[in-house]
Each structure stands twice: as structure tokens, then as C-alpha cells.
Amino acid sequence: xxTALLLAFACVAFAAPRKVLIVDGxxxxxxxxxTPVMKKILEDTGLFQVDVATAPPKGADxxxxxxKFKDYxxxxxxxxxxxxxxxxxxxxxxxxxxxxxxxxxxxSVHAADNAFPNWxxxxxxxxxxxxxxxxxxxxxxxxxxxxxxxxxxxxxKGGHHGRPHEYxxxxxxxxxxxxxxxxxxxxxxxxxxxxxxxxxxxxxxxLATAYSDKxxxxxxEHEPALMTISYGKGRVFHTILGHDVPAMQCxxxxxxxxxxxxxxxxxxxxxKVPKDFPTAGKLxxx
Ligand code: ZN
Numbered sequence: 017x018x019t020a021l022l023l024a025f026a027c028v029a030f031a032a033p034r035k036v037l038i039v040d041g042x043x044x045x046x047x048x049x050x051t052p053v054m055k056k057i058l059e060d061t062g063l064f065q066v067d068v069a070t071a072p073p074k075g076a077d078x079x080x081x082x083x084k085f086k087d088y089x090x091x092x093x094x095x096x097x098x099x100x101x102x103x104x105x106x107x108x109x110x111x112x113x114x115x116x117x118x119x120x121x122x123x124s125v126h127a128a129d130n131a132f133p134n135w136x137x138x139x140x141x142x143x144x145x146x147x148x149x150x151x152x153x154x155x156x157x158x159x160x161x162x163x164x165x166x167x168x169x170x171x172x173k174g175g176h177h178g179r180p181h182e183y184x185x186x187x188x189x190x191x192x193x194x195x196x197x198x199x200x201x202x203x204x205x206x207x208x209x210x211x212x213x214x215x216x217x218x219x220x221x222x223l224a225t226a227y228s229d230k231x232x233x234x235x236x237e238h239e240p241a242l243m244t245i246s247y248g249k250g251r252v253f254h255t256i257l258g259h260d261v262p263a264m265q266c267x268x269x270x271x272x273x274x275x276x277x278x279x280x281x282x283x284x285x286x287x288k289v290p291k292d293f294p295t296a297g298k299l300x301x302x
Contacts, residue, residue: 033065034089034281041071041081042101045127046260047094053264054092054125054273061274061287064090071095071102078102085112089281090121093128098148103132113137117248121280125273126258129213130175136216141252143220143245144213146175155215160188160225160238167217174214178233180259182206182299185241185268189223193285194253194275195242201296205266210256211235219246224272226256242272244279251280267292267300 036058040047051068058064069083081104085091091112097103104112116122122141129145132138133154139145144158154174156167165188185204187195204226211228212235224242228234245252253276257269264270271293275285294300 033063034278035087036064036066036090036092036277036281037083037085037088038066038068038092038094039071039083040068040094042074043094043096043127044098044130045096049261050258050264051094053261054094057264057270057273058277061278063274063278063287064281071104074099074101076102079105081105082108082111085115085120086118088120090123090277091115092123092125092277093131094125096127096131098127098130103135109135109138116141116250116252119249121277122247122250122252123273123277123280124252124254126208126210126256129210129254129256139215140218141245141247141250142215142254143217143243143252144174144215144240146210146213148175150174150214152214155217157212157214158217158220158222158240160222160240165222172212174212175210176212176235177208177210178228180206180208181232183209183226183229183232184296185224185226185257186238187224189221192221192223192244193283194244194272194279195223196285197289198271198293199295202268202294203296203299204257204268204294205263205299205301207257207263207266207269208259209234209239209241211237211239213240213256221245242276251283253277253280262301265301266294267302268294270302
């Protein structure tokens with residue numbers, strides 16, 4: 017018993033960090049500020065070693081942009097072609113599909129779910145996305161109604177948010193490793209609350225929702241905030257949180273990102289919920 021315990025500790029202590037690749041370079045958000053913040057959030061766990069692949073800027077030739085996705089346990093996208101940016105080259109798209117289908121982890125943060133409205137496989141990976149012409153042809157809206165997830169095919173635009181504000185995130189799948197042990201509801205720091213996202217919504221689990229209040233310009237619906245999607249053998253974690261650096265300083269963002277990336281890499285979460293995790297009544301900013 018004692019030996020087994022020691023061995024277990026040794027394995028944790030000496031396990032090589034999992035390699036994570038953050039992809040950025042274009043985004044209608046300040047990726048130059050948020051990528052280093054997320055890199056530090058992940059490396060602070062001691063579980064991950066993070067590289068960054070930065071695509072050429074909008075308007076430049078992107079044809080040679082071909083990160084070696086398969087060298088990584090997880091690819092985290094901080095990339096969006098919103099506003100006339102570059103769609104990844106065909107070969108890079110096929111590489112990425114093959115990588116996730118074969119068991120690679122993928123994490124979509126905030127505006128990454130605006131990207132690539134016409135790349136069907138990408139939209140299957142994120143399940144739902146917003147803006148850039150998305151509408152009923154993209155797939156249903158996904159809402160938490162009457163204690164369960166509903167897919168709503170009502171015609172209309174995909175993607176919207178009201179005024180940035182502090183809001184409550186409600187855990188809906190208490191058994192999932194990413195959110196297991198978190199308070200049932202917790203306050204998130206001032207951020208955009210994406211609403212009305214729509215897409216294929218296949219193989220989707222909604223782990224947490226946020227109520228989009230009409231008083232802040234929202235929908236009056238409980239909107240998906242944290243999600244997982246299975247794509248082939250790959251695991252995808254999708255968070256709508258993280259518009260800017262202050263939103264990323266919320267312990268709720270930090271911890272769910274750390275746990276989401278670990279789950280995408282391994283299917284498990286070994287990280288404990290820290291004492292400073294926010295509660296329903298109390299924000300927690302680091
Ligand atoms: Zn935003």
C-alpha cells in the first residue's frame with residue numbers, strides 16, 4: 017500500500033507536462049494580451065507546457081501557416097477570422113480535423129467560436145457558434161429550459177451579447193470532471209455573455225449555463241457557457257467566457273480553463289477546486 021502510494025506520488029511529481037499549442041494571430045479581440053495570460057494560467061498548474069503558433073496578420077499570405085497539431089495533447093484556439101480575416105489553408109483544416117478525430121484535444125475560448133462559419137467540421141467541433149452570417153441554416157439554438165437542454169430551430173441570427181456585466185454561471189452537469197465539486201452557482205467577473213449561438217450541436221454536453229437577462233440587453237434565456245463536445249476520438253472543451261484580460265482574472269475562468277484543458281488532454285481532471293473559487297454571492301479575481 018505504502019509503496020503504491022509513493023509510486024503514485026512519484027508519477028504525479030515526475031510526469032512530463034502535457035504539450036499545449038495556443039493558436040492566435042488574428043482575432044477581433046486583443047489576442048496579443050490574452051494569449052500570454054492563458055499561457056501563464058496553464059503553466060501555473062505545472063501540468064502543461066505551452067507553445068504559441070501565431071498566424072500571419074489579416075491580409076498577409078497565410079498559405080504556409082501549418083502548425084504541427086499532432087505534436088500536442090491540446091490545441092487551444094484564440095483565433096478568429098471575424099471581420100474579413102483569414103480562413104486557414106485547406107491543408108491546415110484537414111490536418112486539424114484529422115488531429116481531433118484521432119484523439120487530439122481542442123479548447124475553444126470565447127471568440128474562437130465566431131471563426132470559420134463555412135467550415136462544417138470546425139462547427140461540429142465547437143457545436144455552436146456566433147456571428148459571421150450564422151442563422152437557422154447553421155443549426156439550432158441551444159437553451160436550458162425546464163431543467164433540460166432544448167434545441168430550438170426558430171429562424172434567426174446566430175450570435176449576440178448584451179452589455180458586459182458580472183453574471184452567475186450555473187453548473188448543470190455536476191458529475192462532469194471539469195465542473196465536479198464547483199459551487200452550483202458562482203459569480204463570474206465582468207464579461208460578455210454570449211447568447212443565441214447556433215450550430216450543428218451534435219455530441220454536445222452543456223456543463224454550465226448563464227442567464228442572459230433582458231435588463232442587460234440579453235435574451236431572457238439560460239445560455240450555454242461551458243460545453244464539451246466529442247468529435248471522433250477527440251475531446252473538445254468550449255468556453256464562452258474570456259472577452260478580455262480582466263474577465264480572465266476571474267478565478268472561475270482560470271479554474272475552468274485549467275480543468276477544461278486537462279480534461280481535453282486526458283479525459284480526467286486531477287486538479288482540486290481552490291479555496292478562492294467564487295461563490296454565488298462572491299466574485300473572486302486574481
Ligand atoms: Zn468578446
